[in-house]
Structure formats: structure tokens, C-alpha cells
Amino acid sequence: MTQVIVLNGGSSSGKSGIARCLQAVLPDPWLALGTDTLVEAMPASIQTSDGGIAFAPDGEVTVGPEFRALEAAWLAGIAAMARAGARVVVDEVFLGGADSQQRWRKALGELRVLWVGVRCDAAVAAGREVARGDRITGMAASQAELVHRGVAYDLEVDTTHTESMECARTIAAHVE
């Protein structure tokens, strides 16, 4: 039985929409958690501190040791939720590509995970970023390729020409 679905993709690639659709089409109730939840849970000061998270005007995102420490505990917590019986869809941005996946693999251990790459053409994702009215732009373009480097997937979906709901149905068909 699949216990965790990890959706990895750049900003504005459509991950959170797919997560919501997965919650609607999968027969059991799943929790949807992700990078945005974690950033929201951190102190506001993490966005100005040296070891925190920084959003450059061009959309580049960099994270430091303080952020990493909280993130590691967050990963351990998500894993524990899954071990305790909750099924969890995780909506992630692997800024470190293969290294990020390795951190997740270590945290999730023996849990049965479905690794899903969520791709979207960079220009299309950049357009969607504008459509959402985000004040900081550039993340979609800068992350579109970066987050997939060296990452191994069970399954990839591409939202460039496919709706979130259809991607969710494709993913759901791979959930045991």
C-alpha cells in the first residue's frame, strides 16, 4: 500500500493543484502538506536571517543551516505521520535535486513511496506565476529544470498541456 506520494516540481508547475485533485479522487482521506506549509510555520525572521531562506529578486531561492535544521525535523515528522497511519501527499521543491531526494529517502526509510516528477515548460510556468499575481516572479523559470536534476521517479506528469485533474488520475492509477 502506498503510504506517501512525493510530488516534486518547480514553483507554479501545478503541484498543489494536483495534490488537491488527488485528495478528491483517491478513495481514502489523504493529508496534503508541503514546502509552503513548512515556510509558513517558520518564524517570519527566517526570511531575513543569514541562515534562513532568501528569495532573490530574480526568483532564485537559497536556504541556510537554520532552515535545513527545521526542514530535517519536518521530514521526520511527515514520516512519522505516515507510519502512524495517515496517507500523505507531499508537495515539494527539490532545490538541491538529487541531494534533496536523498534527504527524503533517508527520512521516509521503509515507507512505501510513490515518487512523482511534476514537469511544466518553463515559459508556461512563468506565465502561470504572473496569472497567480505573485509579487515575486522568476521562481517558476529558475526552478523548472533545476529541481529535477538527478532525481529518480516512479512516474512523471507534465502539466504544460494536461490539467491537474487528469494528472491526478494518472498518478492515482499508480497508487496501491
Add this chain to the structure above:
Amino acid sequence: MTQVIVLNGGSSSGKSGIARCLQAVLPDPWLALGTDTLVEAMPASIQTSDGGIAFAPDGEVTVGPEFRALEAAWLAGIAAMARAGARVVVDEVFLGGADSQQRWRKALGELRVLWVGVRCDAAVAAGREVARGDRITGMAASQAELVHRGVAYDLEVDTTHTESMECARTIAAHVE
């Protein structure tokens, strides 16, 4: 010179995304206002009062005289903003079809308006409603055709297979 762009379409048809993209691609600064802004500005009680606005569990939306009175003043206000020199993109849901357009025509008077129909296949819009995580669903499907009944447009776009940004560029090409 186009002074007002009215985008009319059902819930989850992609109007607000197009409005944000229009603001990004049009050379002058435009204000983006819409039904959501108006509903947000109204008293919370308007959603429970008999003469206000009601969202049925199946997504049907009905409005009463109290809502209509505030809406009429809102239309007059939008028109006045345009007369005072602001260019305005309006993001609307013509629940009354041609009657709604007539109310807008009357309010906008001599202003130069670009009327744009924003269409989206009902099933696709319903999927996007789920992807957005809206707690109330059904509005997308129930409004998809309804809001276009008897409405005359200068231009129609369809977001079923076309991105908000591309729709915005098409519309922008018609702005004088």
C-alpha cells in the same frame, strides 16, 4: 482608447488569471477589480440574509435586492474610476446573462469598453475548481454556459486549451 475591459465568465474559467496577465502585458497600469472584490467588501451578513447572496450546496448562486442595490452602486463607482482616468479590467460573472450586461452597459455609458467572453469547458473548469481547493464546488459547472446567454462580445477567449497569458496577449491586441 479602451477604458474598461470587461471579462465575463463562469467561476474557475480563468478570468482573474487573465486579468493579472493583462496587467503585466499592457503598457499602462490598469486596476483589476471584480465580483470577488465586491463580495469581500460586503457585510458578512449578506451571505445569510434573505436579500443577499446565497451559495447553494450544488454551486448555484442566487442574489437578492440588497445585493443588487450595493452592486448597482459598485458599477457606478467602477464607471467613475474609468471616467477619472484609471483604466480598469473588470472580472465578472454575469449570473443574469444579457440582463447583467445591460446593467453594465447602462453604468458604463459612453466609456469605451472591450467586452470579452471567457469560456472554459464545464468539465475542465470543474476540475480546476477542485484543484484550487474551494470548499464549495459546483459553481464552475453550473455557471459555464449560463453566464454567456445572450451576451454580446467583442472578443472571446477559451481557456480550455489556452494559457491565461496567451489569452491576455490576444485580448491586449484588441486594446486601443
Add this chain to the structure above:
Amino acid sequence: MTQVIVLNGGSSSGKSGIARCLQAVLPDPWLALGTDTLVEAMPASIQTSDGGIAFAPDGEVTVGPEFRALEAAWLAGIAAMARAGARVVVDEVFLGGADSQQRWRKALGELRVLWVGVRCDAAVAAGREVARGDRITGMAASQAELVHRGVAYDLEVDTTHTESMECARTIAAHVE
């Protein structure tokens, strides 16, 4: 009959809470609109353009000619809504003190306006800014006194030790 209530106060002084309470306690339905609505309606680029609006790291807010032009049209629009019969509570930050009030006076013309100063001790407002989790801090402190300079009120309330609802009741007692 009072047609417009203008609430002027610094960031985190409690204006929008008072506006919501006024909507609840006043017998007629009132629209609540304000600076936040206007900023949200503007293009995202207005926050990075030279003539737009800028939020300094210390909380100072400066606005340029592009912002002022859209704001002037916005004021004309609010006035038109009130002339068309909507009663409107405006939630404002008079960055220019008396000059800001003068712009509103001119826009509102013959309308019957209740001018309300919303005061809050700077340190208390700064604490509430932190409690709201705002990423940009400092606005509360920098605006607490500034926005009241030279402004004439019919009535002042102070949220330092008084709840929004009680302030709203005091104001409502002055509404004709």
C-alpha cells in the same frame, strides 16, 4: 444621513477590524473598502516601479505619481458609489496627513462624511503587527503618529485599550 465613514489610522491600528464590526452593528448594509483593496487591485509591478509604491525594510512606505494617479481615480470611484446610494466605510492610511485628507475632501465633495481617527499606541501596534505574522514589520511604528498630522476628525477612537467592537459602537452612535 451619513454616507461615508472614513477611518484613518496607521498600519495595525485596528481599522479593518473596526470596519467589519461597523458592518455588523449598523442596521443598513455598508461596503467596506480601503487602501488594501486598492493596492491589491493595482498591477504587481506597481510595487517595483519607480513611480509606484515602495515598502522599505524599516516599514516606511513611499508612493509615486503612478500610484497617485490610480489613487485619485479610486477616490472618485468611492465617491460615486456613495452618491449612487451605497454607504461606504473607508479604511485609510493618510501617509500625507492633512494633504491626504484634503484629497479625500475634494473627492467626496458634498457627501456627508464622518471623519474618524483610529489611534493606537505605537508600541502596541508594533506588537500586533508581529502577532499578525506580517513579513514586513515597522509600518505600525512608523505610521502611528505620522498619519494623524494636521488631520481634523469628528471623532477619535483609541484601540490601545479598547476592543474593535466597542470602538465600532462608539462610532455607530455618531452615524446619522
Add this chain to the structure above:
Amino acid sequence: MTQVIVLNGGSSSGKSGIARCLQAVLPDPWLALGTDTLVEAMPASIQTSDGGIAFAPDGEVTVGPEFRALEAAWLAGIAAMARAGARVVVDEVFLGGADSQQRWRKALGELRVLWVGVRCDAAVAAGREVARGDRITGMAASQAELVHRGVAYDLEVDTTHTESMECARTIAAHVE
């Protein structure tokens, strides 16, 4: 060393504001998580399903077995985050009073916890609920006493006449 701070109080009692202030005044970075995060992470359907969570028009909240199962896993996850080194402020509504606390005690096990009761006069909390513009009202009043029944605290704060920041400083003085 305190590893978890549990803030328990009714809706609109000011818990989340205190949590944000705690994050600002405590020297280490703390994660702030709570009931709202959990409800947001659940499927939208949990709010309409029989075993989920229901918000009655009068503000009463009831939860069923599906909700409880996900909540139990969530508690295990929070505990795991703390064991992995993150310090966590939890913002909770003990609908079941002492039973709710017992569930948390069991989940948190050997972790060092500071139990904080956040009280607020029911009428004042109800006023703040209106000020926030919540569409559903009544939760503040119905929960004000209920959530504290039989719960044991290390410390209680009362936001009726005390700011979030001052409450946070009081709590911070008890953090080891």
C-alpha cells in the same frame, strides 16, 4: 529544555497571535503549527463527510472518526518533529477538554512540554471573531469555556485585557 509549547484556547482567543509573537521573542527558531494547519491539510470533503468535521451555523464544531484518525497521525508527527530537534509551538482547540489533553500527552510522551491555557472573555472573543470578518460566527462564544474543562496547565494567560506580545513574553519567561 522545553521542546513543545501547547497553547490551548477557544477560537478567536488569540492563540495564533501569541504563537507568532513567541516565534519573534524566543531566541531559537520555533515552528508554529496548529489545528488550522491540520484542517487545511485535510481533503475538502472532510468538511462534508459524516466522519469528518462539521461547523454548525451556531458555531458548534463536531468531529468524527475519519477526522480523529488523521489527527492522531498528525499528533504523532508533531511529536516526531520535536524529537528530531525542532522546537514547536502548537496552537490547539481542545474540543474534548481533558480528553484532548490526554491524547496530546500520550503522543508527546517524554518530551518536555509547557502547557498554556489561553483564556479570553467569551463576549470579547465573539467581538474579535466579528472583527476578523469570519463568515461563520459563534465558535468563539461556544468554545470559550468548553476547551478548558478539566485541562491542567503550567501557565495561563488571558488576552481579554492583555496584548498577544505581553502574553508571549510571560510564556517565554517559562520556557527553559
